[in-house]
Amino acid sequence: MTNEEAKFILSAYRPNGSDASDPAMAEALQQAARDPELEAWFRNERAFDSVISQKLSDVKVPVELKSTILVGHKMMAGTGRAGFPWSAFAKWAAIFIVLVGITSLVLFQRPSDGHLMAAYRSELVGLLAKKSSPLDYHGRSLSDVQGWLSKRELRSDFAVSDALSEQATMGCQILDWNGTQVTLVCFDTSDGQLAHLLVVDRDDLPGIVEPKELSLTVEKGWTTASWVTEDNVYLLAGKGDRPELRNYL
């Protein structure tokens, strides 16, 4: 066994020594004990791995995660669904019903573009109202957020006004809206109000066309503005009134 081969094998040696009794490691370990250069490399490797393992174990886990899982399990057990995966069945049944509903809507109602946009706006505002999970990324500027999104090959090419892009952000989150990815950017505006920008790939919303004028509405306590570009559909929602929201358009 060459030193290179020994290093290759020892790369998989856990720093806590759990693999000490692994026969496949034995020869490489013996070689490290004989060869000072290999021994030095292995010592450094284990020290490095040990630090990284420690750092990984320092990553905080959401405090509510365990209780959420246990509560979910109790609810499932309480409805007698523990053996057969009724929840999965119910989930697929619900998806089927929704698909049938959507198909019916498309085939028989053919809503106008305005109706489509209104439906989309209403659903997304509902999504905002229900949102409770933490942000995926915390960043103080739109460019920070865009950098984070871009690095993960997520939608980041936003067409927003200078006034909005200059506002501080809190961060962003990737939401799932009936299987469609929605990018949410939260702004902490200079007037002390929170504003949320929701962006969806236009290809995911067939039938949406660019409106003749900017649309501002009030829905479920949110003032919203929506607009469409070649690539994306945007919804800006804020708790302020229409003139306040217009400042960022």
Added chain:
Amino acid sequence: MPDPKEQSFEEIVGNFYEPLYRFALSLTQRPAEAGDLVQETFFLWASKGHQLRDKTKVKSWLFTTLHREFLGSRRRQTRFPHYEVGLVEHALPKIEPKLANKIDGSELVEMIGDIDEVYRGPLTLFYLQEHSYQEIAEILKIPIGTVMSRLSRGKAQLRQRIEGVEKKIGSTGNSSSKIVKLGQV
């Protein structure tokens, strides 16, 4: 840890939800999605766990299931590139452990997110230290040689990321918030 055959659902959750979450976070890079993956994994355990005959394999079952669910959620995205199995260059930047010690857990997860996706799973499972390389191969459904190869290459990429931070500190001083944070650790 109690006998796996006797563990209740609550004990299993208590024993494994934290490493599962860290594994999920390194794969998804998104806390909300990571939490969902963990919940989905335990939901599947509650529904199908009784089918597992060897109860000593609970841990591997959970990690395998979480990984499979993650892949399922990514099936529409770019397919993983194929990597040849083989020895890798070990003439890589030698990073002193004390330099690695300057980063914190969240920065580490971010750095793992920066390395090629194909290396993230093996690397995170290795650093969680819950599984041997043979078990990692079973969880990820890849040959043992591929696990070792990906570990070596993944570690090399991680070292390069850490070295990059060190160079940044050297060239720009403590001007950015990230670098200040590193310097404070």
